[in-house]
Amino acid sequence: MRVLLIVFVLCFTNLIFSQDYKFGKVSKEELKETVCSLDSTANAAYLYKYRRSYYVYIKDEGFVLKTDIHERIKIYNQDGFDYATKQIRLYQGGSGEEKISNLKAYTYNIEKNKVLAEKLSKDGIFKSEASKYSNKVKFTMPNIKPGSVIEYKYQITSPYWSNVDEFIFQYDIPIKKLEAEFDVPEYYNFKVNTKGFLSVAPTVESKTDVIRFVDKARSLAGGGYNGAVTTSFNSSEITYYTQINKYNLTDIPALKEEPFVNSINNYRASAKYELSYTKFPNSTVKTYSTTWEDVVDRVYKSSSFGDELKRTGYFQNDIDALVGSVSGAEEKMMMIFDYVKSQVKWNGYYGFYADDVKKAYKNHAGSSGDINLMLTAMLRYAGLNANPVLVSTRTHGVPLFPTREGYNYVVSWVKLPDGTEVLLDGTDKYSVPNILPLRALNWQGRIVAENGGYGVIDLYPKSLSENNVIMMAKIDEEGALEGSYRSIKTNHRALSFRNSYNEADKDDYLEKLENRYNGIEISDYNVKNDTDLSKPIQESYKFNKESQVDIIGDKMYFSPLFHLRTKENPFKLEKREFPVDFGYPSVTSYRVILNIPEGYKIESTPESVALALPDNLGSFSYMVKGSGRNIQIMVETQINESIISPIYYEVLKEYFNSFIQKEAEQVVLNKKQI
The missing domain is CATH 3.10.620.30 (C8orf32 fold)
Structure with missing residues (x-):
């Protein structure tokens, strides 16, 4: 009896906390949730994500592709408000256009322990042309607040039966429950290509479907034009089987953007169904693209x-x-x-x-x-x-x-x-x-x-893109820095500069440059070869900035690269599954010639160092020389490959940590005692 009672309690508990994903059945528990149980940093999460793509036979049209969508999203804070806007692409072309129907959408909030639902009005749905080949339907859910739950469903009907959108199983926010289904009549043969680091495989079932044809014929009883009209119906049917591919996933982690990734979509868990051939009754096999x-x-x-x-x-x-x-x-x-x-x-x-x-x-x-x-x-x-x-x-x-x-x-x-x-x-x-x-x-x-x-x-280039910088500067007794800057940029560094500089408002460009270096004041700004593509870009200017040196008693402390040094490691994850894509090989070199204030002598400078990544992937060299009132700094960072495999991620991360720490090391000046 006690065992039966425990079983009953467990079953009753499961019933209480089991999730109802039927449209409109949003619970108070979902609305009261303040932090995502899968990821405490998530601004929003899919509570439920459903998609079913399937074929329907329509007389005089043949098979058309339909897709049913149902999504329920929890918004935890204001940063998650972006997920209250939905954009849907509808393809159009020579065979017709995709159409959306049965769109229903609600925002749910809780007030005084009651669930309140607000419907998306038709005035809040906008359709526009995205390109020559597609339209866009966009809507933003009403009355969004931190804690809201939004829910919408719709159907897309497509004449492009050979083009099945990719089934995507991972997004930039977590998913608590995902169900997806693809139903394929026996007349279509698809191959499935999967990618991503999640283990995703469908369960496969089959069912029998029927297409019924009804032909209506009219005739005149007794002949002649005055006879009575009679109608007869002839019916027939075709039985065929449908393969059903079902995906049922829970607790899917977010796939978040990382630095130096060519496209995060390359690593997103998904399944792409590609039409291989069709074979309809009383017809030959028609093949589609299966090889490059x-x-x-x-x-x-x-x-x-x-x-x-x-x-x-x-x-x-x-x-x-x-x-x-x-x-x-x-x-x-x-x-x-x-x-x-x-x-x-x-x-x-x-x-x-x-x-x-x-x-x-x-x-x-x-x-x-x-x-x-x-x-x-x-x-x-x-x-x-x-x-x-x-x-x-x-x-x-x-x-x-x-x-x-x-x-x-x-x-x-x-x-x-x-x-x-x-x-x-x-x-x-x-x-x-x-x-x-x-x-x-x-x-x-x-x-x-x-x-x-x-x-x-x-497609990746083999030649290095260079950015060679010469900076001559002096420090005054108050710790201000004044000097001149000159850089020479080649290849992709020059291309990037020309696109950002030539197409910009020059006052805005200078303001952004000053802000990039935390309020440095720039004058005599000049660019050579901005439109002469046969020569490297030459950029020069004068600058000054106060409070660039820490003065404590009789000593001055400063990093000799000042505002040019790298301050933050872009690689923060403990482990990375994706390659690091720098786009192109590059080298950046700095030569800084610095005059120190009169009355000070050099007490210490950072030690010189040379670092190298394995397999000649990159290198870093750092050298500081001081003599009298003059300090020379020579720094070079070089990446020799456009793409670096994730097997090198840990050593690459440590490499960046090492040279960032080295660039942060300080020169110490001591005021001479007279």
């Missing part, structure tokens, strides 16, 4: 890709006039590259297909597909060995599996007669050969040769 060769072949055969590379009539006269008298291949390449950058401005749209290259050329604006396919076509017309390169931008992620969706960008590749390979991107007017914009530096690109052949090419 298939993907490239289908891209090349598209009228918006391969055909655009063959169009030359709109630019022939201009290119003939531009390079007609030039014989050198490299010179031709540079002239055409500069010409495209000056003639056609990037409109900000990504893509590897062209919208209309002739129109882009005429209107002096186009997408990345327009500009770089145009560039490739011009280079070929001039007799150069040029091909487009499919690229996935850093925010888009690494294309791990063969799919056209793996790429969202294109650049141009040229092989010069001497064997030199060059990558070009005409979307950035400050880009130079083999110095692609940072957005395009992401693993490997796929060269699309004529007739659909392909090869791969490393």
Whole structure:
């Protein structure tokens, strides 16, 4: 009897605390929760996340893809208010457009121990065009407070039955309960690709479904036009089975952004269902992209890709006039590259297909597909060995599996007669050969040769991007610092500088620069070669700043790099699963020549040191020399690889700690006793 009582109590307790995920059944316990049980630092959490994608047969249309969404989110504090805004992308194209329906949304709060629900009004739902190929539906939940719970559900109907959105199982906030389902009729065969560090696998079931056809026919009884009308119905049905893939996960940790990650989406737990082939009754098997060769072949055969590379009539006269008298291949390449950058401005749209290259050329604006396919076509017309390169931008992620969706960008590749390979991107007017914009530096690109052949090419640069700084300064008796600064920047450092400086309001730029160094006063600011891309950037200015030295009694204490030193280690996690992506190899060197105040002598300086990462991944050198009233400091930090494997994370973290501590060490001056 006692055992039965214990079992009853346990079952009753479980019933009390079991969660009801039915829409609208938000509990007082959920509303009263002040801290996420999975992560005390979370500003919000998914209490429940549900998605079901499945196929429905519609007469005269065939199968359409439907997706049901239901999400319940707890907002713990004001920093979590961003999760009260939802944006939904709806694709549109030649086969029609995706549509949203059955949208219901409520905000729940608790007042005087009662649950109050406020409905999202229709006036709070906005639809807009996100791009040529998609619309956006956006809404923000009403009456949001710290502690609120929001809940919404909707359905998306898509004519694009072959394109199933990725099932994502991990977000930047924790998930307490996730259920996902994908139901596939036997006529479709999908392969599933998974990624991420969570162990995720579906349970697979099957069921039988039926499609019923009803044909209605009318006839005239007795013949002639005056006979009575009779209606007959003929029905038939097809039975087929559906495979059901179910995911049921609990207590999923947040996947948080970390420094030096090309795209956090590369490491997010997910499952992507890629259509392999279809086989309908009384028809042959139709295959879809299953290998990279298939993907490239289908891209090349598209009228918006391969055909655009063959169009030359709109630019022939201009290119003939531009390079007609030039014989050198490299010179031709540079002239055409500069010409495209000056003639056609990037409109900000990504893509590897062209919208209309002739129109882009005429209107002096186009997408990345327009500009770089145009560039490739011009280079070929001039007799150069040029091909487009499919690229996935850093925010888009690494294309791990063969799919056209793996790429969202294109650049141009040229092989010069001497064997030199060059990558070009005409979307950035400050880009130079083999110095692609940072957005395009992401693993490997796929060269699309004529007739659909392909090869791969490393997108990361091999040459170092340099920032060489010379600073001459003096300290006065009050501890103020005054001097001059000069830097020379090359390659990606120069590209980054030109984009931030040339496109900015100069007063705003200087104000931000002064604020970056905690209120330093800058004068005589000057930049050379800001538009001459053949030369490195030269930046110079004069500066002064008070209270840069700690004066205690007869002694002065200061870090000899002052405001130039690195103060914080970007790597804070104990363990990291992801590679560290610096984007490009780089070196930063500082040479500081410092005069100390009259009446002081050098008591001590930091010891010189040299550090090295394993396998020649990077190095750090630090040297301080003092003589009389003059101190010289020479510091160099170098990273030799664009990407560093996570197996080196601990040593990389310690390396940063070591050189940050070294740069913080102080010079000590002692006032001479007379």
